[in-house]
Amino acid sequence: MKIDIVSVFPEYFDVLNLSLFGKAQAKGLIEVHAHNLRDWTHDVHHSVDDTPVGGGAGMVMKPAVWAECLDELLGLEPADATPDAAVDTATDTAAGKPVLIFPNPSAPLFTQRDATELSHADHLLFGCGRYEGYDARIPAYYRAQGVNVREYSIGDYVLNGGEVATSVMLEAITRLIPGFMGNPESIVEESYTGEGALLEHRQYTKPAQWRGLNVPDVLLSGDHGKVDRFRRDEALTRTNDIRPDLIEQLGCKALDKADRKTLMALGWEVSGEHPRRRGK
Structure with missing residues (x-):
């Protein structure tokens, strides 16, 4: 270029x-x-x-x-x-x-x-x-x-x-x-990246305990499925808290069962084309 x-x-x-x-x-x-x-x-x-x-x-x-x-x-x-x-x-x-x-x-x-x-x-x-x-x-x-x-x-x-x-x-x-x-x-899961973009989950490194603050236990479990789910749920939660407008742009058909459960717990309806705040 x-x-x-x-x-x-x-x-x-x-x-x-x-x-x-x-x-x-x-x-x-x-x-x-x-x-x-x-x-x-x-x-x-x-x-x-x-x-x-x-x-x-x-x-x-x-x-x-x-x-x-x-x-x-x-x-x-x-x-x-x-x-x-x-x-x-x-x-x-x-x-x-x-x-x-x-x-x-x-x-x-x-x-x-x-x-x-x-x-x-x-x-x-x-x-x-x-x-x-x-x-x-x-x-x-x-x-x-x-x-x-x-x-x-x-x-x-x-x-x-x-x-x-x-x-x-x-x-x-x-x-x-x-x-x-x-x-x-390193760019695949970054904030705003790809279709259905969310804010990225938080990142941690060693040591697992530092000045009284601990890395979440699930990240130390060695269970990659649980780690992926934890990170996905945190991405959904952070996006809900900071940039709910990005949640509204998600396609409900692309959400898996766990995504829907998390969003519903956060107060979203996920039965339409896009998520919408419950009560709106």
Whole structure:
């Protein structure tokens, strides 16, 4: 996978040379290039922003600078927008074309499903906004040129720029590339993973007793069936307590008898298509 990142602080991404990400680059699984947006400016101050049209606080990143940068990285010639050329982003990820991604706190939430889909792309290009953000015509223009453009938020909060959000998304995406993780089985039961995603059960290591706190006895029993059931029940319970919205997305037909028993004890009806809170 080729990864291009555009930022006014490209040195921020030196961190990608560490740990598994660094090893993946050394193995040739991913190729990362961080670009300084100011390299595409032409004024003495290397300005990338201007005041917002209509007034207001802060500064907005200019479309002309971004366009010169993105045209070069995407191999496009300048052209007027042609809206009819916009791609269907739901089907175009694996077509060998680049995916252009802008972190944006006002965009749809980035999920594990998005990470899984994007892990199959050949080329990701991230544009890191700053200040009050980027001119809205930038993603609109590239969609109209037929580019697969995504805008994502990583949560209900605002950061100073898109660099942190880009790092978060990159880690979620690249760890799903075959060969990235040392043990691929480690991602199978993780939170939010797969159909019927739940929060992961709690994990423990040795010693079995530490500062008056004990590992649950069942995990020491050697009975793999009981261990699996304990972990599944804990995943259901934790999800019920923390993210009940994920319980509501489960398919009742995919639940086994023990799952149904656990959910019913937690106050769910499991006779329909999806679980629902008793009394709702």
